[in-house]
Amino acid sequence: MILVHVDHDRGAVDAVSLQALTLARCLDSDVQAVIMGGAEFAPELGEYGASIVHVAEHPGLTDYAPQATARAIVGLINSLAPTAVLGAGTARGNEVLAHVAAMTDLPFAADCTEITLGSPVRVTRARWGGNLLEESTVITTTLFATVFAHAIPAVQSPAAGAVSAFTPELSPADLAVVIIERAGAASAGVTLAEAKVVVSGGRGMGGPESFSLLEDLAGLLGGTVGCSRVVTSAGWRPHAEQVGQTGTKIAPDLYIACGISGATQHLAGCKNSKTLIAINTDPDAPIMQIADYAIVGDVHAVLPQVIALTRAATGA
Amino acid sequence: MEILVCIKRVPLVGSTFILTDDASEIDTRRLGFTLSPHEECAVEAAVQLRDAHGGSVTLLSLGTAETEEQLREQLAIGADRAILAITDGSEPDPQATAAALLEAIRADGAQFDLVLLGSESADVAGYQTGIRLAHALGLPVVTGVKGLTVDAGVARCERAVGSEREVYSVALPAVITVKDGLNIPRYPSVPGRIKARKKEVSTHEVTLAAPRIVKGRLVVPAAAAKGTKVLDANEQGAAALVDVFREIGLLA
Numbered sequence: 001m002i003l004v005h006v007d008h009d010r011g012a013v014d015a016v017s018l019q020a021l022t023l024a025r026c027l028d029s030d031v032q033a034v035i036m037g038g039a040e041f042a043p044e045l046g047e048y049g050a051s052i053v054h055v056a057e058h059p060g061l062t063d064y065a066p067q068a069t070a071r072a073i074v075g076l077i078n079s080l081a082p083t084a085v086l087g088a089g090t091a092r093g094n095e096v097l098a099h100v101a102a103m104t105d106l107p108f109a110a111d112c113t114e115i116t117l118g119s120p121v122r123v124t125r126a127r128w129g130g131n132l133l134e135e136s137t138v139i140t141t142t143l144f145a146t147v148f149a150h151a152i153p154a155v156q157s158p159a160a161g162a163v164s165a166f167t168p169e170l171s172p173a174d175l176a177v178v179i180i181e182r183a184g185a186a187s188a189g190v191t192l193a194e195a196k197v198v199v200s201g202g203r204g205m206g207g208p209e210s211f212s213l214l215e216d217l218a219g220l221l222g223g224t225v226g227c228s229r230v231v232t233s234a235g236w237r238p239h240a241e242q243v244g245q246t247g248t249k250i251a252p253d254l255y256i257a258c259g260i261s262g263a264t265q266h267l268a269g270c271k272n273s274k275t276l277i278a279i280n281t282d283p284d285a286p287i288m289q290i291a292d293y294a295i296v297g298d299v300h301a302v303l304p305q306v307i308a309l310t311r312a313a314t315g316a
Numbered sequence: 317m318e319i320l321v322c323i324k325r326v327p328l329v330g331s332t333f334i335l336t337d338d339a340s341e342i343d344t345r346r347l348g349f350t351l352s353p354h355e356e357c358a359v360e361a362a363v364q365l366r367d368a369h370g371g372s373v374t375l376l377s378l379g380t381a382e383t384e385e386q387l388r389e390q391l392a393i394g395a396d397r398a399i400l401a402i403t404d405g406s407e408p409d410p411q412a413t414a415a416a417l418l419e420a421i422r423a424d425g426a427q428f429d430l431v432l433l434g435s436e437s438a439d440v441a442g443y444q445t446g447i448r449l450a451h452a453l454g455l456p457v458v459t460g461v462k463g464l465t466v467d468a469g470v471a472r473c474e475r476a477v478g479s480e481r482e483v484y485s486v487a488l489p490a491v492i493t494v495k496d497g498l499n500i501p502r503y504p505s506v507p508g509r510i511k512a513r514k515k516e517v518s519t520h521e522v523t524l525a526a527p528r529i530v531k532g533r534l535v536v537p538a539a540a541a542k543g544t545k546v547l548d549a550n551e552q553g554a555a556a557l558v559d560v561f562r563e564i565g566l567l568a
Contacts, residue, residue: 102447107409107411108444110436139529229353246496267331275564277560292545293547297549302549313558
């Protein structure tokens, strides 16, 4: 049996957790889910392959509490003895399984793209934000692993989805770190992660003032502005706009990279864009090799033309 | 406030990965080295907290003697001293990393109010060293922090979730792992570099436990053949882009 930790937040199941359920179903016919509260999600988790949904019920688990979640999962591991425990390759999914691994002193393989159970256990996992893959064997009694976000699509595979409620034993230390407050975003408008169009600038923009060109084009296309790490390090734009391995990883319908060379740090964040346009003075820049459309030229000359023609086409 | 920052030397990768012939490592013969961006922010945060609250900033890294380069660089930023836990240069798995860090902390003997790490290393990205170290030290841990203030011995930690922020509160001593975007790390000044030469880097030999995640080979994922269409840098090229916008349905 494989146990899958499913995260949920404010009324919705985490998409990557469903992907983890799908990978688990590829490995074992018996997949069970564990969720902190949220019995109402059991039918949905059943649709994605969970035969039993173990619902942890505890007054300390009304909102996300990382160590308490891990303690509840360790309790289940002790009673159910799964062959593997999987989770989502997200900030929360990786955090919870790292706690589980620390509590049980077993290995934990984060961000896996492939898993083969048996002896030995084999995993392929992402390094460098997915720009490099590592093939490893894991020496363990129970595999702890998370599934790299969006490496595989979630596929429905109906199972019973029967609820089994349990009350975990939690110590005060397990509940020492909990959310005390939620704060909204500093800026309104379309967020980088959700935007269908992202117009992004790099070192080739020359300075913060040139970003008004990107704001104009993004506005015409109903998108938002992004940037590379060079730009945030220079203080030209806020970090919330950074696309990349240590910024935000995005997969918009259209990504327009302006004056961005395409270091691996940046490509890790934008290579899943459905259509990628690159404007750069250097024809050999890495971004030009992965672009669908490339214009070799200076953004300061090219963008005003693109903006004028787009404005004419929209009638704006 | 006594602050420890754990940092890791990683290759400064440009646009492509060149592997060794046996594909077990990145070929670093032509590469420089750096820290991961998360850890640069951790050091910057530590120096700012020290300047505001007093105390000192100690750096800790695992690796061969070459790792002193990264420690000196961050001493130039303003950290006070450094500990280099010397290893045989093999790549430890996350469990072995946390165990070796713990050994070096115990051997040093100092007590720390705050232990900072990056959320995950730039290279291996195991997402667990800070959490394992926290459990070993018996301390609470908050991870992936992008906003950090300390007041009256309590750290207020913000982390980004989508477009929102979650706020956690934790009493020190604690372990906190941070992310790029926490601050804009300063560059070392010339006087900073000169001072850094005289700062203490103590060394301590550690033995790495055998990895339980045993690395086989590394693979550079094949990029899909894109067949890039090159457009002219003139009005025809701009018009072609507008056609692309129309095809995607952005101008409907």
